[in-house]
Amino acid sequence: MNELILHRLIVHELHKNPEERDARLRLSNELLTSDDNAVELVAGLDQMFERKPDLMQGYLAAPDESLFPGHYQVWLEDGQGRDAFVKFSQETMRALQLALTGVIGAKGGYLLYADYTIDEQRLLGMFLIRDKSGLVFQQRSDDKGFELDTTTFLDVNHLAMACRILNGPGRNVQLIRHSSSQSKISQYFQDWVGLQNGESSTELTHTFLDAVDSLPMPMDKETGNAMEESDFKRALIQYAAKSPQQTIQVKNFDEHFYGNDTPLRTYLKEESVPLEDGFRIDRRAMRKQYYLKASHQGISVGCTKEHLSSGLVDINEVEGKVTINSLELARFLLDQI
Secondary structure (H helix, E strand, O other), X not given: OOOXXXXXXXXXXXXXXXXXXXXXXXXXXXXXXXXXXXXHHHHXXXXXXXXXXXXXXXXXXXXXXXXXXXXXXXXXXXXXXXXXXXXXXXXXXXXXXXXXXOOOOOOOEEEEEEEEEEOOEEEEEEEEEOEEEEEEEEEOOOOOOEEEEEEEEEOOOOOOEEEEEEOOOOOEEEEEOOOHHHHHHXXXXXXXXXXXXXXXXXXXXXXXXXXXXXXXXXXXXXOOOEOOHHHHHHHHHHHHHHOHHHEEXXXXXXXXXXXXXXXXXXXXXXXXXXXXXXXXXXXXXHHHHHEEEEEEOXXXXXXXXXXXXXXXXXXXXXXXXXXXXXXXXXXXXXXXX
């Protein structure tokens, strides 16, 4: 796990039952102690956020267009200090209370505000977590054995709602994307944060890959010649896998593959594609773009598009045949018969 620096942490409680129209608040006036337990909690929540394959991404609305962005801007201008952080969290909780009024089905919980840095990227994380009932073994009063008892603890393995805002001029926002059955309930969270131009990680990844397909092949640093397309695709997947916070910045991409040239930035500007401030990659969608896999009747086949273009794998749709031209693979299978 990458080192996490926890700057400030505070928690507030939001009381709301799904069948109720109104919400109540229990606000904290003091920060939580930034000890090892707090760091472990935030690191675990951030890691859980990282594992989400598809997120909603966009930008904060202008400070004068919504309550949350306005309070966020004040916090930044006040230097992100302790008192300003407490006030920012309290004011935005009150805004959330207003946003929840009349929303049937929405539930409350503990909203944790975390100001932290990881992978040299400063973030504001907001995680809605809830209590969970469980069982524990308690020693009997007669010391003759144990008995089961109930207990309540934080369910840190499930995020009810979560959002990260990347510190910087881009005001980039990432939110957990919920299933369509929860869209009406979770929409209030997006409205509260003031998310604009929201798109999913999968959609943005496909947009990025379409743009990359329009670029010239970068130079191979070892040979000085243009890279082979297959080599570039492998390098691209490796680059995405190592990107901090799974976020690709256009400037960093151009520098990594093209040095002082800026072909991707130029293309995005000319085509008005909104990726300039970076985006969270969907690794699964990226791999599917280059790696193909199919299973039927107990037979599984996996290959790359390079295998198709080279003729190593041939698909005849008319005859319904998939031919793999590999002596080594044939021998490997025959050896097991």
